[in-house]
Amino acid sequence: MVTRSDPLTLEVVELIGAVVARYHEEYEGAAAQHSLTGAQARVLGLLALEPTPMRRIAQKLKCEPSNVTGIIDRLEARGLVERRPDPADRRVKLAAPTDAGRATAARLRDSLHFAREPLAGLSDQERTTLRDLLRRMLGEGTAEE
Amino acid sequence: MVTRSDPLTLEVVELIGAVVARYHEEYEGAAAQHSLTGAQARVLGLLALEPTPMRRIAQKLKCEPSNVTGIIDRLEARGLVERRPDPADRRVKLAAPTDAGRATAARLRDSLHFAREPLAGLSDQERTTLRDLLRRMLGEGTAEE
């Protein structure tokens, strides 16, 4: 498998590294504004889409299920999340956001300006080009699961 | 400041999120192959460029100086890094890679295929376009410090 090391490629790699650093910085900052850690913010954002079994959360986060217990514990202690039984399988617990949790998730989402704000400086055509290039970089394996 | 929420922008945001996730995954994986944590790998990569005062490392990592003590402690315990006095200021300690540390840093760098390997599928012109778009997204504030 060919890996190129010409100056152009190296600069693109460096720029992507800068994008990654900036994305994380802004994400953690937005989470901190709501007194959440990055992991807590990610989980809350996930649950805002749909109530999710503990095991499934671990898969999404790519971590061990035992870690999710603590993260949900802390979100639950703050009244942002609750555990519900799964009618279909009594072993399963569904983590679901409370009203307060949904509100926090919405404010969190709105404060994630990065990648939206800087994109405002690009034309529709440029955004389309960027989208296509990113798609090709990521290949088919873009799905989260 | 305008923030757009049209489908195209949202898709680009999502794609950037996927790039960030994939970048981290591969970075952590490469570090783990050398039995290093992500933070240790980042510091080692930094020191491979030049010996650095503890305080400066904290600035680069955007963390408190007290944390750097532990990270360098663990790298030093494994013989990858050493602390040297700074002749110019006896308060300062310079963290510097050992020969083993430099070798590990080099292997680590070579194993970071992401963003280089997928870029191989793009033409020179496409890479140039991607570079220009990323530059504009990041603005002038790309410097790490």
Next chain:
DNA sequence: TATTGTTATACTCTATAACTATA
């Protein structure tokens, strides 16, 4: 006085292994 690095402390995230209750 101010700065550099360290220590002490506490919290969160992480993986591993063992446990429980269901299936």
Next chain:
DNA sequence: TATAGTTATAGAGTATAACAATA
């Protein structure tokens, strides 16, 4: 027996505050 979630434990990163050595 297999699976879902939890507990217990230990290691690593993080911030805060207090400290010694040096500027």
